[in-house]
Amino acid sequence: MIVVTGATGNVGRPLTQALAEAGQQVTAVSRHAAAVPDGVRHVVADLAEPAGLEPALAGAKALFLLLSGDLHAVGADPADIVRTAVASGVRKVVLLSTLGVATRPFGTTRVAMRALEDVLRESDVDWSILRPGGFASNALWWAESVRTQHVVAAPFGDTGVPVIDPADIGEVAAACLLDDRHTGEIYELTGPAVITPRGQAAAIADALGSPVRFQELTRAEAKAGMTQSMPGELADDTLDILGSPSPAELRVSPDVERVLGRPPRSFADWAAENIAAFR
Numbered sequence: 001m002i003v004v005t006g007a008t009g010n011v012g013r014p015l016t017q018a019l020a021e022a023g024q025q026v027t028a029v030s031r032h033a034a035a036v037p038d039g040v041r042h043v044v045a046d047l048a049e050p051a052g053l054e055p056a057l058a059g060a061k062a063l064f065l066l067l068s069g070d071l072h073a074v075g076a077d078p079a080d081i082v083r084t085a086v087a088s089g090v091r092k093v094v095l096l097s098t099l100g101v102a103t104r105p106f107g108t109t110r111v112a113m114r115a116l117e118d119v120l121r122e123s124d125v126d127w128s129i130l131r132p133g134g135f136a137s138n139a140l141w142w143a144e145s146v147r148t149q150h151v152v153a154a155p156f157g158d159t160g161v162p163v164i165d166p167a168d169i170g171e172v173a174a175a176c177l178l179d180d181r182h183t184g185e186i187y188e189l190t191g192p193a194v195i196t197p198r199g200q201a202a203a204i205a206d207a208l209g210s211p212v213r214f215q216e217l218t219r220a221e222a223k224a225g226m227t228q229s230m231p232g233e234l235a236d237d238t239l240d241i242l243g244s245p246s247p248a249e250l251r252v253s254p255d256v257e258r259v260l261g262r263p264p265r266s267f268a269d270w271a272a273e274n275i276a277a278f279r
Contacts, residue, residue, distance in 0.1 A: 001024075001025040001026070001027060001059050001060045001061060001062075002019055002024050002025070002026050002027070002060065002061065002062045002063070002064070002177055003026075003027045003029060003056055003057055003060045003062070003063045003064070003090075004016050004019070004026060004027070004028050004029065004064045005029045005030075005047060005053075005063070005064060005065055005066050006029075006030065006064075006066035006067075006096075007028030007029055007030050007034075007036065007042075008028070008030040008032075008034040008036070009030075009066070009166075010135065010137040010166035011066060011096060011166045011169045011170050011173070012028070012030075012064070012066060012170070013170070014166065014167045014170035014171070015064060015169075015170035015171075015173050015174055016028050016036060016037060016040060017037050017170075018170060018171060018174040019174055019177065019178075020037045020038075020039055020040050022174070022178060024178070025041075026039075026040045026041065027040070027041045027042075027043055027056050027060065028040050028041065028042045028043070029042075029043050029044075029045050029047075029053070029056050030042070030044065030045075031044065031045070031046055032044065043055060043056040047067065047078070047081055050080040050081045050083075050084040051084065053081065053084055053085075053088075054084065054088060057084065057085055057088035057089075057090060058088065059089075060085075060088065060089070060090050061089075061090065061091055061092065062090065062091065062092040062093070062094070062177050063085050063090045063092070063093045063094070064093075064094045064096070064173055064177060065081060065082070065085075065093055065094070065095045065096065066096045067096070067113075067116075078112065078116050079115065079116055079119040082116070082119050082120055082123060083119075085125075086123055086124070086125055090125060091125055091126060092125060092126040092127070092177065092183070093120055093123075093125050093126075093127050093128075094127070094128045094129075094130065094173050094176045094177050095116070095117065095120055095127065095128070095129050095130065096130050096132070096169070096173070097113050097116070097117055097129050097130060097131045098110070098113055098131055098132065099131045099132060099133040099188055099189075099190075099248075099249065100113075100237060100241065101113050101114045101117060101131060102131060102188070102248065103241075103246055103248040103249050104237070104240070104241070104246075107237045107240065108233040108236070108237060109231070109233050109234045109237050110237065117129055126180070126183045126184070127183070127184065128176035128182045128183060128184070128185050128186075128187070129185075129186045129187070130169060130172060130173060130176070130187050130189055131186060131187065131188045131189065132164050132169050132188075132189040132190070133161055133162060133163065133164060133188075133189070133190045133191075133249060134161045134162075134163040134164070134241070134242070135163060135164060135166055135169075136163045136164060136165045136166065136191065136265075136267050136270040136271075137165075137166050137270070137274070138163070139152075139200055139204065139267075139270075139271070140274070140277055141225070142154070142201075142204075142278075143277045143278050146204060146208075146212055146278040147278060147279065150210065150211060150212050150213060151212065151213050151214075151215050152197065152200070152201035152204065152212055152213070152214050152215065153214075153215040153216075153217050154197040154201075154214075154215075154216070154217055154222065155197075155216065155217045155218065155219050155221070155222040155239065155242065155243065156196075156197065156242050156243045157196060157197050157198045157214055157216045158196050158198055159196060159197075159242065159243060159244070159245065160194040160195045160196035160197070160199060160245075161190075161194060161195075161241065161242065161245050161249055161250065162190040162191040162192065162193055162194050162195070162250070162251075162252050162253075163190075163191050163195060163200075163267055164189050164190050164191045164256070164264060165191065165264065165265040165267075165269065165270045165273075167265065167270075167273075168189065168191075168256050168260070168264050168265055169189055171259075171260055172187060172189060172255075172256060172259045172260065175259050175260065176259075182259065187253075187255040187256075187258075187259060188253040188255050189253060189255055189256055189264075190251070190252055190253045190256070190264065191252070191264050191265070191266060191267060192252060192263050192264050192265075192266055193252060193266065194250055194252070195267045197214070198214045199267075200267055200271075201213075201214045203267050203268045203271045204271050204275075204278055206268065206271075207268070207271040207272045207275040207278075208275060208278060208279065219239055219243065222239060223235050223236065223239060226238065226239075
């Protein structure tokens with residue numbers, strides 16, 4: 001059995017579907033009750049309380065670990081989740097980390113994630129680590145303003161990064177969970193090209209077939225919105241990257257194609273696939 005945490009989110013949902021379609025026994029874990037694919041067991045649990053995961057982990061051979069936002073906050077100890085998994089008999093863990101561990105290892109929220117990577121590598125389980133950059137699905141923050149005002153409001157309108165479709169992350173995670181050739185690998189996951197927020201707005205407009213206006217936000221305005229759904233430290237770390245990406249954060253990684261045998265999907269592909277959210 002394979003346990004998928006964050007199973008109802010943008011990465012966990014396609015991963016759970018892919019594993020179920022591959023004939024795997026899957027336990028989907030999320031904080032709230034939710035619909036899951038036929039044949040998938042669902043368990044409600046909070047990763048902030050690792051002991052609550054024990055029923056989900058019973059009999060599991062592998063775990064996909066995706067941290068909730070609060071576990072990125074200063075003072076959180078997500079390593080307890082790995083220890084709980086190992087004690088429960090899990091033999092393989094695929095961790096969704098972040099590219100910032102490599103590009104900005106001393107950022108406030110990156111220190112804890114780097115420590116979690118170290119705990120996993122030093123454990124006696126098989127492991128793979130996925131380090132994605134920015135997510136295409138972060139554009140869903142704009143869904144309501146596009147629906148109601150035909151506006152995308154964001155900071156740093158002409159500064160871009162190669163955002164990745166979360167479905168590609170899910171497919172890479174499935175490959176790592178099912179194929180031992182990926183054991184001990186660290187994959188940096190990006191989209192196929194750098195795209196700016198202004199360019200994302202244009203792609204959404206193309207998919208809608210109607211104009212979308214871009215509105216530049218200040219950093220303070222952007223942070224005020226972001227902290228409604230994530231710790232302030234994580235918002236600051238994210239804005240640091242979006243506002244001034246390093247050469248490593250602008251690099252288009254070959255790892256999605258290495259694992260999946262095809263190029264990563266573009267932001268325009270993602271927008272077309274998810275355009276119902278913006279209508």
